[in-house]
Amino acid sequence: MLDLRFRSHWEGWNLIERLGFISFVITVFGLALAIVPYFDDASDKDTSVTSEPLTRYYSIEAMREEASGFNRAYLEMLKEIDSFIENEVKADLNVTPDDEWRFEYEVSLLNQDMGGLDLNNDGYPELVVEVPIFCGSGGCQFDIYSFDRKSKTINNMGSIPVSNYNLTGRTIEGWAIISGKWRMGACESIVSLYTFNQGKYKEESRKTEKYC
Numbered sequence: 001m002l003d004l005r006f007r008s009h010w011e012g013w014n015l016i017e018r019l020g021f022i023s024f025v026i027t028v029f030g031l032a033l034a035i036v037p038y039f040d041d042a043s044d045k046d047t048s049v050t051s052e053p054l055t056r057y058y059s060i061e062a063m064r065e066e067a068s069g070f071n072r073a074y075l076e077m078l079k080e081i082d083s084f085i086e087n088e089v090k091a092d093l094n095v096t097p098d099d100e101w102r103f104e105y106e107v108s109l110l111n112q113d114m115g116g117l118d119l120n121n122d123g124y125p126e127l128v129v130e131v132p133i134f135c136g137s138g139g140c141q142f143d144i145y146s147f148d149r150k151s152k153t154i155n156n157m158g159s160i161p162v163s164n165y166n167l168t169g170r171t172i173e174g175w176a177i178i179s180g181k182w183r184m185g186a187c188e189s190i191v192s193l194y195t196f197n198q199g200k201y202k203e204e205s206r207k208t209e210k211y212c
Helices: 002-012 015-044 060-066 070-093 097-103
Strands: 106-109 127-130 142-148 153-160 165-172 175-183 188-197 200-210
Touching: 060 070, 060 106, 070 106, 070 142, 070 153, 153 188, 153 200, 165 188
Parallel strands: none
Antiparallel strands: 106 127, 127 142, 142 153, 165 175, 175 188, 188 200
């Protein structure tokens, strides 16, 4: 019935009316083809993170005040560090009250003097935890922590000698490759290459440099 009505209208139209109708149908069809893929793609994407504008932070205080979820994760990280020092490190070393100062620790930005270093370019500089007992004559081995804005957690990313390090200018999985140096006396140093592997920084290779 609908087909007969359309045919009767079609036969009653002149050439200009027929061309106008055909142009309208083509336009509507083209718009449909353009819109459908957009909705399909949008449904498959996780917009909880990508829709947020990237903000660069240059201090722990700014992240605690402004970065969603960071302050809670930061306080949780401090609790975990306190527990680790109290229940594992001190117990293993059988410390006395006179040794308490050695277990004070400091949390700061990686490369804090320069406003922080962002190893994965996500807007959040990485954190380092300094514990004096983990330092030696060759330097200090610090733990690196990184804030994940999607999971709202701060995760341990491994350890590197952050007092003697350089960026190589290369990346793996979006994370900077780091060259770290340990001083081994007056005439020798060990240079290690740290790469991001399975969620943490790990020593990939090392070589010895001799000066005398």
